[in-house]
Amino acid sequence: MILGLMATKGNVGRTELTRSLAAYKVERGEDVFVYEFDVSNPKLIEYFPWDSDVVKRQVSKVDGTKCTLAGKCISACRFGAIEKVGETLVRHPHFCRGCGHCKEVCPQNAIYFDEIEAGEVGSGRADKVSFFAARLAPGEAWEGLLIKRLKETYPIEGGPAILKAPLGLGAMSLRAVKDASSLYLVTRAHEGVEGEINTFGQIVQGFDIPGAVIWRGKEVPEGVQKAAEGYGLKTLALPVVPELEGTTRQEGEETLEEIWNLGGGERK
Ligand code: SF4
Known part of the structure; x- marks a missing residue:
């Protein structure tokens, strides 16, 4: 079971949800693997130990x-x-793959190579949680490189695992959750939320795996419920264990169990 947690907005509760899902497994004596792919804002590194390499x-x-x-x-x-x-050459370093073709053809030998720091990738272990994360260097935009490097360095070999994707439902996020056996959109009320659920629903259908919308807020609006049902998505209330926010342990744990169970199969 490999859970892919997606979101298009910050502060919807994915960090707390990831911690709660991991705690749920640890309390039952199971090992769990947590991947932080939200490389521009990897909040999970505040909660799990990690040693990183540049x-x-x-x-x-x-x-x-x-x-x-x-x-x-x-x-x-x-x-x-x-x-x-x-009359100026403008470089876009974040597009450069370092292939050297420009250097080969330059008649003035004006191209040279320089090494820049893209970010860091690392891992750590606390109790029964193995944690893997990457963080972008300040002002850099190498998300794709870091996500790829994180996956290459610490391959996702099975579950139970939680993959926290970068914000958005685009290529970077899809790359992060490619190995998931179930997908979750964590969201709350905002303009355009139904369109967001439609896009997510199409992703889940394209992956051909189970999915659910995890809603932060008291009541799920009817339009959201309908949009989710149209894609066969469950709608669940964001579960939070009591030490993180004020729901009851029982309510929170039932939903955590449901989330883990939905991801019960392996990726086809
Ligand atoms: S090394 Fe030169 S040719 Fe290759 S991607 Fe970078 S700029 Fe382009």
Whole structure:
């Protein structure tokens, strides 16, 4: 059972939910694996111990004293990492894959490589929780690289595991939850929530695995309920164990059990 927790907004309760789901397994004597893929805001690292290693990346740079604006690097780059704006070469380092094609074609030998710090990836263990996380370096935008590196370094080999995706329902999040055996959208009332549930429903259908909407708030609006039902999604109230927020332990635990049980199968 591998649970993928998605959200499009912060502060909907995914961090607390992840901790509660992990605590549920630990209290029953089971090991659990927790992956923090929300690399730009990895809140879980506040709650689980981890030791990290720096992830570096080679990117191309242009020596302005040698460059004559021949422009061959622009056509050699398949990733759009270099463009000409007016009489200046503009680089987009986050698109650069470090392939070196620009360097090969430059007649002035003006391209060189530099190493930058993309972020960090690491792991830790507390009690029966194995924790894996990545964090972006300040001001950097290497989400895809860090998610890939986290998965390569600590492969998801089975459950019970919790995958906390980056915010959004786009490519980065899908990459993070690719191995899930069930998917959950954690959300609350906001403008456009029904459209969000439609997008999530299509993702769940595309993955062909069970899914549910976990609602933060007292009552689930009728429109939300209908949108979820249209995709065969369950709607559950956000469960919170009493030490984190004020629901009763029994209410919280029943829903935690339901979430784990929904993810009972392995990814097809
Ligand atoms: S190293 Fe490759 S990806 Fe980077 S700018 Fe040069 S051609 Fe583009």
